[in-house]
Amino acid sequence: MRISDIFNLKKINRSQTSGIILLILSALVLFFLNVPDGSYATFKLSRPNDALPLKDLVLSGGPFNTVASMILAFIGVRQFLKGGGRWIALSLGFGFLITIAAFLVWATADKSLNLTGMLQATVVRAVPIALGALAGLLSERVAVINIAIEGMLLAGAFTGALAGSLFGGWGGMISAIIIGGSFGFILATLVITFRMDQIIAGVVINLLVLGLTSYVSSQVFSEYRNLNNAPVFRAIKIPVLSDIPIIGPVIFSQNIFVYGALILVAITTYYLFYTRNGLRARAVGEHPKAADTLGINVIRTRYFHVVLAGAVAGFGGAWFTLGSVGRFDEGMTGGRGFIGLAAMIFGRWHPVGALSAALVFGFADSLQQKLALLNTPIPSEFLAMAPYLATIVVVAGIIGHARPPGAIGKPYQKE
Amino acid sequence: MDIELKGITKRFGSVIANDQINLQIKAGEVLGLLGENGAGKSTLMNILSGLYAPDEGKLLIDGIEVNFRGPGDSISAGIGMVHQHFMLVPIFSVAENVILGVEPVKTADYLDLSKARTLVNKISSEYGLSVPPDAIIEDLPVGIQQKVEIIKVLFREANVIIFDEPTAVLTPSEVEDFFSIVRALKASGKAIVFITHKLHEIKEIADRVTVLRHGRITGEGNPKRLTKEKLAEMMVGRQVAFTVNKIKSKIGQPVLKLKNIELHTKDNERVLKNINFSIKAGEIVGIAGIQGNGQTELIEVITGLRKNYTGEMFLGELDITRANARQRHVAGMAHIPEDRHKFGMVENFSITENIIINNYYEKRLSDFITINWIKARSAAALLCEEFDVRTPSVDLNGKSLSGGNQQKMVVARELGRKPKIVIAAQPTRGVDVGSIEYIHSRLVQSRDDGNGVLLISSELDEIISLSDRILVMYDGSIVAEFDNTDAKPKRNQIGLAMAGSTEEIYNEH
Ligand SMILES: Nc1ncnc2c1ncn2[C@@H]1O[C@H](COP(=O)(O)OP(=O)(O)OP(=O)(O)O)[C@@H](O)[C@H]1O
Ligand SMILES: [Mg+2]
Numbered sequence: 001m002r003i004s005d006i007f008n009l010k011k012i013n014r015s016q017t018s019g020i021i022l023l024i025l026s027a028l029v030l031f032f033l034n035v036p037d038g039s040y041a042t043f044k045l046s047r048p049n050d051a052l053p054l055k056d057l058v059l060s061g062g063p064f065n066t067v068a069s070m071i072l073a074f075i076g077v078r079q080f081l082k083g084g085g086r087w088i089a090l091s092l093g094f095g096f097l098i099t100i101a102a103f104l105v106w107a108t109a110d111k112s113l114n115l116t117g118m119l120q121a122t123v124v125r126a127v128p129i130a131l132g133a134l135a136g137l138l139s140e141r142v143a144v145i146n147i148a149i150e151g152m153l154l155a156g157a158f159t160g161a162l163a164g165s166l167f168g169g170w171g172g173m174i175s176a177i178i179i180g181g182s183f184g185f186i187l188a189t190l191v192i193t194f195r196m197d198q199i200i201a202g203v204v205i206n207l208l209v210l211g212l213t214s215y216v217s218s219q220v221f222s223e224y225r226n227l228n229n230a231p232v233f234r235a236i237k238i239p240v241l242s243d244i245p246i247i248g249p250v251i252f253s254q255n256i257f258v259y260g261a262l263i264l265v266a267i268t269t270y271y272l273f274y275t276r277n278g279l280r281a282r283a284v285g286e287h288p289k290a291a292d293t294l295g296i297n298v299i300r301t302r303y304f305h306v307v308l309a310g311a312v313a314g315f316g317g318a319w320f321t322l323g324s325v326g327r328f329d330e331g332m333t334g335g336r337g338f339i340g341l342a343a344m345i346f347g348r349w350h351p352v353g354a355l356s357a358a359l360v361f362g363f364a365d366s367l368q369q370k371l372a373l374l375n376t377p378i379p380s381e382f383l384a385m386a387p388y389l390a391t392i393v394v395v396a397g398i399i400g401h402a403r404p405p406g407a408i409g410k411p412y413q414k415e
Numbered sequence: 416m417d418i419e420l421k422g423i424t425k426r427f428g429s430v431i432a433n434d435q436i437n438l439q440i441k442a443g444e445v446l447g448l449l450g451e452n453g454a455g456k457s458t459l460m461n462i463l464s465g466l467y468a469p470d471e472g473k474l475l476i477d478g479i480e481v482n483f484r485g486p487g488d489s490i491s492a493g494i495g496m497v498h499q500h501f502m503l504v505p506i507f508s509v510a511e512n513v514i515l516g517v518e519p520v521k522t523a524d525y526l527d528l529s530k531a532r533t534l535v536n537k538i539s540s541e542y543g544l545s546v547p548p549d550a551i552i553e554d555l556p557v558g559i560q561q562k563v564e565i566i567k568v569l570f571r572e573a574n575v576i577i578f579d580e581p582t583a584v585l586t587p588s589e590v591e592d593f594f595s596i597v598r599a600l601k602a603s604g605k606a607i608v609f610i611t612h613k614l615h616e617i618k619e620i621a622d623r624v625t626v627l628r629h630g631r632i633t634g635e636g637n638p639k640r641l642t643k644e645k646l647a648e649m650m651v652g653r654q655v656a657f658t659v660n661k662i663k664s665k666i667g668q669p670v671l672k673l674k675n676i677e678l679h680t681k682d683n684e685r686v687l688k689n690i691n692f693s694i695k696a697g698e699i700v701g702i703a704g705i706q707g708n709g710q711t712e713l714i715e716v717i718t719g720l721r722k723n724y725t726g727e728m729f730l731g732e733l734d735i736t737r738a739n740a741r742q743r744h745v746a747g748m749a750h751i752p753e754d755r756h757k758f759g760m761v762e763n764f765s766i767t768e769n770i771i772i773n774n775y776y777e778k779r780l781s782d783f784i785t786i787n788w789i790k791a792r793s794a795a796a797l798l799c800e801e802f803d804v805r806t807p808s809v810d811l812n813g814k815s816l817s818g819g820n821q822q823k824m825v826v827a828r829e830l831g832r833k834p835k836i837v838i839a840a841q842p843t844r845g846v847d848v849g850s851i852e853y854i855h856s857r858l859v860q861s862r863d864d865g866n867g868v869l870l871i872s873s874e875l876d877e878i879i880s881l882s883d884r885i886l887v888m889y890d891g892s893i894v895a896e897f898d899n900t901d902a903k904p905k906r907n908q909i910g911l912a913m914a915g916s917t918e919e920i921y922n923e924h
Contacts, residue, residue: 275524283504283515290502293466294516295487406505414466 018088019080022095026072029099033106035061041105042112051243061109068102100367107376118370119250126355126362127261127323128153128333131316132340133347133354134261134268139184139309140349141272142302143285143407147202148187149313150337151209156180156317158213161328164230164321172230173256173318180314181307183209188306192299195411206337214330221328232326233257257323260315261355268351281305285405288412298412313337348402364389416477416493416574416606417441418463423472425458425630427815429807432458434630436472440575445597445607447621447638449614451650451847452819453805454627456610457499460577463608464496465489490516495573497564499580499610499818505553509546510535513567538569542599558589565596576600577608580818582616583845586706586873594620612819612847614643626650651849659855659880662863663900667696668731670867671717671748671836676726678712686712687724688892694836694867699858701870701882701899704913709891710871711753714840717869718750719743720758730836744773747835751826751842753871759825762814766806767795769813770828802827803853819846823854830857836867843877855881875909887912 035041039061045054075091104113132149139146156176164172183205190201221228233255242252251258272278281301283291288298320332339361346360347353368383418440425433432455440446450456461467463474465483474481476492483489503512510531519527519534535548544562552560561581568576578597582590597620601607609621617624617638624641626634626649634649647655671694678687686709694700704710715721717728719740728736730746738746752758760769771780771791780791795809804823806816813821822845830837839858843851858881862868872878878885879899887895887909895912 274526276518276520276526277524279507279511279515279518279526283507286506287502287504290504291515293464293486293496293498293502295465295485295490296516297485 015088016080018092019076019078022072022076022079022091025095025099026069026076029065029072029102030069033065033102035065035106035109037062039109041108041110043104043108044112044114045116046245047114047116047249050245050249052245054245056112057115059105061105064105065102068098068105072098107371107374111374113370113374116246116249118366119246120254121366121369122359122363123250123254123258124324124362125365126358127257128316128319128336129340129343129361130261130265130355130358131312131319132337133343133358134264134351135180135309135313135316136341136344137347137349137351137354138268138312139187139306140344140408141285141405142281142305143288143405143410143412144188144191144302144306145198145202145409146187146306146309147199147341148183148205149309149340150333150335151202151206152180152183152310152313153317153320153333153337153340154206154213154331155183155209156314157320157332158209158217158317158328159314160318161228161230161321161326164318164326165227169231169233169322172322173233173315176314176318176322177311178314180317181311184307184310184313185303187310188303191411192302192306195413198409210331213328217328217330228327230322230326233323255323257315257319264312264315265351265355272351282405285407288407288410292412292414302412316340345402345404349404418494418575418606419475419478420459420463421473421475423459423462423469423474425455425462425467425469427458431630433462433469436627436630436632438625438632440606440608442574442606443601443604444622445601445609445620447617447624448608448610448627449612449617449624449646449650450627451849452823452845453817454650454847455630456627457579457817459627460496460579460608460610463489463575463577464494487516490571490573493572493574494577495568495571495575496577497561497568497579497581499583501557501560501564503552503560503563506551508549508551509555509563509566510548512552512563513548513570517571534570535566538566542569542596544596557584558586558592561585561589561593562596573605575606575608577610579610580612580845581609582611582613587875590616612845612851614646614848617646618643628652647848650847653849655848655852657848657852659859661859661881664697664863664883665865666698667865669693669695669729670731671869672727672729673717674727674729676713676716676724676728678716678721678724686891687716688890690726690893692886692893692896694869696835696865696867697862698883699862699868699870699881701872701878701885702888703872703875703878703885703909704888706873708888710840710888712891713888714750714753714838714871717838718748718752749829749832749834749837751829751837751839753840753844755821755825760813760821762812764813766799766804766809766811766813766816766824767792769824770795770798770809770831773828774832798827798831799824801831802857803850819850822846823850826854826857830861833864834861834866836869837861838869838871840871841873842870843872843874875906875913879906879909885909889913889915 041059041061043057045057072095075095079087079091132153135149135152136146156179159179160172160176163175187201187205190196191198217228235253235255238252242248244252272282280291280296284296284298284301292298317333321328340358343357343361344354346357347355371378371383372380420436420438423433423436424431436459448456458467462469465486465488474483481492504515510528513535514531519530521527532548535546538544539546544566546559546562546566552563581593585593597607597609611617621638624636624638624646625632626646628650638646643657644654673690673692676687676690677685680686690713692700702710712721716724719738727734730743730748733746735743735746756762761772764772771786771794775781775786775791780794781787792809799806799809802823804816804820804827806820813824816824826842837858842858843854846854858868858870870878870881882899885897885899886893889912894915897909
């Protein structure tokens, strides 16, 4: 009762806060993103040799942003005065979309931007984040905090490059998965068997992998270039589907990592929420003792899922090298594992939610890239901060409190 | 199915929880298991359910020796246990909890939840349990949660069902329901083990009783033939007084005064309606009432856990209406909370830490800015000694104490400070007869020392035997007041008031 009282209080405040945020956005669009009349923004929707070409989308900047600002002001006021609980997320989401549209129109005024290309890049950049998030939730669903995802991604990237150079693309990918799984096993041993603090164990693995891979890449790869020269998986066009405008290039002509991530999200969702073993895994994460009294082996379940999480992260790591540049650079994962963790929380420990969150971060990432090309007055260093800012805003501001698995972080001891 | 335990011994470090136990459990019979707190009842049953492995001894099922490697083996052997603290996943639905571990599946490991629902409905109608299969556990009251536990056991087709203190958390009418379920189970040929601290329950439902003390069997027999006094003596090894000895006390000035207290929930429901009463020095005021009529909220308002009430409150002359929990506590209020795990203790803190948790800042326990652990430990040891908290060391985690000893630890902390007013909510829940006697005597002593005591309990017997004055709460208001010193009110008068009938009250005044 008391706790729900507090929540209720928060709801009232949050609804009003969201109203204020929307009003600020409205003012931002009106004063900072104003486009002179007669300026047009051109958005390209298809590429020159597409099967079904679409016409360019041309918007008149001035009127578009004025209307955008008015809509924002309207929903902001409405939200402030009465918006109820379920409207908060909806209005904020809609408000952010409009703001981003207005921002794009402003940035593209008198220029042109390939929208489809940007969406395609969004999906590509979401892949490591989504796979990191998936790895995070597989282990957190059995109550093991996995800070080590960053390290596992990095290990996957490194192994992908090394083994890929030696045995080819598939060999590289499989090795990356195995190495990721091995780090999962190390984490599992530390925190499940030896009951080491889970955060510290994760940090240790991250530092270990960072140190090892940096050392090898600076000492060995610089000498033997051919060890760091792996083949890259090419895009596979799916017949017919890849010819659909916009959706075709964005989803159906990508490489194996993108398809892999999408399929893994689907499989994990099915596994966790519709199967017997998924139910048992979640029970172990929520109330291990109850699971134990019903004959479910808590320790084994935890081991299995943490190793699985490592394997998924290893696969995600291979994307950096085998799915992208074919070459390993020191610390090339650049915090994607941590953003993946944020995506997991943002997505409330649900694979589909995590994927959606990863797409938001991927969009911020690709937006930053495009804007650097468009020559906006915003310094590129600030643009590079965009994904992280998006992380903070999204996790702290919009989600508020999401509920992690009940036993998270706690080792299980029988007697 | 019959079970025989032979020479079972179980040690936890230096504690011998079970010492050479021999026990027989027979089909179609209810075996009552009695014993003081920490006697080893839960441990013994956890061995039977495969959760703990015995250090010595044998388990025989229908004469054949078995060896359980884990709870799974015990379940497949046909043994089911409803644990003292429920083993339900709070965010799962009833059906999901019931099938967990023995899930019906289709191809590709797909959970067959519709089959699960049908089976749950079938079992609940068979035994009159009526539980909605899609409800989420955390939204259900404990009475229903217990029924889910029973369905869980029946779903696994258990022939032997162990109930570890099932009635401790139930209201009297839920206890009646529970007993009829037990009778139905017994009639269908199942063997039942029933653990409780309430002797009248043993006399009502058990066919045979076994008493444990310090991990050993100290008595066995037919509960219908044994008197309550005899049973209590087997449990604690001495005679126990069931009536509280109280001399007339000197009534002084009011120590706690509530004026026009009102409380609304977030849904604007009025849960406390114009509460007015005062407790004087030297008096125990009992609040009787069926659970859920505002008692919990009243306690939270008085102890400062809830802030959004209206009205006024005084501790002696001091206005504490806006004081927070710590200020009230410093001013001389003690609180024995209703739910000891949530509000009374930190399970992973040592006993010492648990005992100093509300006064570690006092000079006698601290040096400048650090806690003086030597003094803290000896203060804790002294209180444990005085209040009979049984533990080999005050450095052990609070969690390692048996349920009743945890309660005594909380009581020791709260009463050890010589408070002016004691708010005691369900102070003897889950506590054995010997400890009940002791806690009661301490509450009476606190009153005799010229302090006030507010006692909230769902046990009418406890209220009647301890209180000088009885208030009855119904639907958020105080609906009746009885003097309990000279002219004792009749039980049924109080009972009627608890059920919300107001006629009797007008007769009374
Ligand atoms: N996991 C454990 N670790 C250490 N000691 C334990 C553990 N479980 C129980 N004990 C100790 O074993 C003894 C028996 O405890 P048990 O829980 O079986 O008592 P009980 O008869 O069920 O008591 P209650 O009526 O209070 O529930 C107690 O002294 C207790 O402190
Ligand atoms: Mg017990």
